[in-house]
Amino acid sequence: MLGQDLADFVRARHEIVPADLPEIDITRPGVLEPCIATSRADVVIHAAAFTAVDECERQPDVAFRVNGEGTRNVALACREAGLPMLYISTDYVFDGEKPTPYTEGDAPNPLGVYGRSKLDGEKHVRELLGAYWIVRTSWLFGPCGKNFVRTILERARAGTPLRVIDDQIGAPTYTVHLAAALEEIILRGEYGVYHATNQGACSWYEFACTILREAGMDVSLVAPIPTSASGRPAPRPRNSRLAASHLQQQGLPLLPPWPEGLRSYLLREGGARN
Ligand SMILES: NC(=O)c1ccc[n+]([C@@H]2O[C@H](COP(=O)([O-])OP(=O)(O)OC[C@H]3O[C@@H](n4cnc5c(N)ncnc54)[C@H](OP(=O)(O)O)[C@@H]3O)[C@@H](O)[C@H]2O)c1
Numbered sequence: 001m002l003g004q005d006l007a008d009f010v011r012a013r014h015e016i017v018p019a020d021l022p023e024i025d026i027t028r029p030g031v032l033e034p035c036i037a038t039s040r041a042d043v044v045i046h047a048a049a050f051t052a053v054d055e056c057e058r059q060p061d062v063a064f065r066v067n068g069e070g071t072r073n074v075a076l077a078c079r080e081a082g083l084p085m086l087y088i089s090t091d092y093v094f095d096g097e098k099p100t101p102y103t104e105g106d107a108p109n110p111l112g113v114y115g116r117s118k119l120d121g122e123k124h125v126r127e128l129l130g131a132y133w134i135v136r137t138s139w140l141f142g143p144c145g146k147n148f149v150r151t152i153l154e155r156a157r158a159g160t161p162l163r164v165i166d167d168q169i170g171a172p173t174y175t176v177h178l179a180a181a182l183e184e185i186i187l188r189g190e191y192g193v194y195h196a197t198n199q200g201a202c203s204w205y206e207f208a209c210t211i212l213r214e215a216g217m218d219v220s221l222v223a224p225i226p227t228s229a230s231g232r233p234a235p236r237p238r239n240s241r242l243a244a245s246h247l248q249q250q251g252l253p254l255l256p257p258w259p260e261g262l263r264s265y266l267l268r269e270g271g272a273r274n
Contacts, residue, residue: 001145002088002175003047008143009179017041020048026070032077043186045086046074049118053092053234056114063117071121075128084131086186091138091170091197093119096237101201103245104136104193111235133185134193138240139207141265142175148204149265152211156221166205166224170240171197174261184252195242198258210259214266 007016017039024031026048036044049067050056056063071087078085092115093108110116125132141147155162173196181196202210205224212219227236244254255261 001142001147002140002178003045004144005142005175006045006047006179006182009176010183013183015040026073027065029073029076032074033080036077036081036083041081041083043084043086044074044078044081045088045182045186046071047088048074049088049121051114053112053114053236054232056117057112057233060113060117063113064120067114067117068120068124072124072128075125075132078132079128084133084186084191085125085129086133086135086182087121087125089122089134089136090115090118091136091240091242092237093122093136094237094240096168096239098239101241101243102195102239103243104195105245111237114234115237131191133191135182135185136193136195136242137173137178138170138197138242139172140175140178141172141262143265143268144175148172148207149211149262150269152208152222153215153217156212156215156217159221162208162222163225163229164205164208164222165227165230166203167226168236168238168240169201169203170237171199171201171242172207172258172262173197173255174258174265176264177255177261181247181252181255185247188250188252190250192246194246195244196247196255197242197244198255198261199244200257200259201241202258207258210262211266214259214262 007018050063093110094102095109095111108119122134141149208222209219
């Protein structure tokens with residue numbers, strides 16, 4: 001999702017050399033080097049990952065191979081080429097026990113395999129490179145690929161009652177808004193760890209209700225449930241809120257509030273009421 005949305009966003013102003021499976025498998029050492037060498041790239045953005053959070057619990061070896069070792073391979077290729085790297089990371093590196101939003105300086109403590117493997121990726125980036133950005137984001141939705149908004153709308157259109165978690169809070173983030181922030185971060189050139197999400201926060205249940213309301217659909221189709229009733233194998237942070245302290249310190253624009261991101265997405269998809 002994000003990789004394609006990001007490429008679509010920046011293509012108008014920058015030359016993009018996309019790399020994805022099956023041609024480029026980041027778990028294969030050395031596969032990126034020739035691609036980078038012929039690309040004349042100024043920067044490498046690494047948005048590839050094994051992102052199926054529950055599947056990561058079942059296949060920890062795959063999670064660590066892709067998110068940990070794969071990221072190490074990307075960092076090694078960047079080091080060899082002398083290029084800065086932007087690594088996309090996640091709110092799942094935190095345990096969610098903090099009552100307030102997590103800043104870039106807070107200590108990670110992932111609850112599950114996905115978060116641990118993404119943190120492993122962060123560790124490789126920090127150890128291998130001096131010129132890097134680690135950008136943590138959360139709850140992505142965007143034009144390319146499967147996402148929560150699309151799933152809620154599809155199920156609601158089919159008349160399927162929805163049970164949605166009400167005790168995890170975070171910031172839904174529109175990939176196009178995130179893409180704009182990533183471009184700003186790179187152009188500013190100040191390396192380090194950044195948190196970048198749409199502003200504000202809600203629970204998954206509140207997000208689902210807002211999606212249906214904005215699409216002019218019946219909100220009573222959605223019922224709130226606690227995490228304990230979800231039956232999902234992977235533990236998830238209760239509090240996924242990320243404070244964008246580094247963006248603020250740099251005087252970089254914050255992303256718009258999440259309902260604005262949702263409206264932009266729905267307008268683009270033709271799913272908004274107005
Ligand atoms: N989605 C979210 O809510 C969220 C939240 C916070 C952070 N993030 C982070 O944001 C980034 C983008 O997430 P996303 O939602 O766009 O994920 P996505 O839709 O699952 O995209 C991940 C991409 O990585 C590719 N990939 C998987 N294994 C690979 C390998 N070995 N070599 C090369 N490419 C490989 C996938 O290819 P296939 O499709 O062919 O498998 C897919 O194109 C990830 O780093 C993720 O951890 C996502």
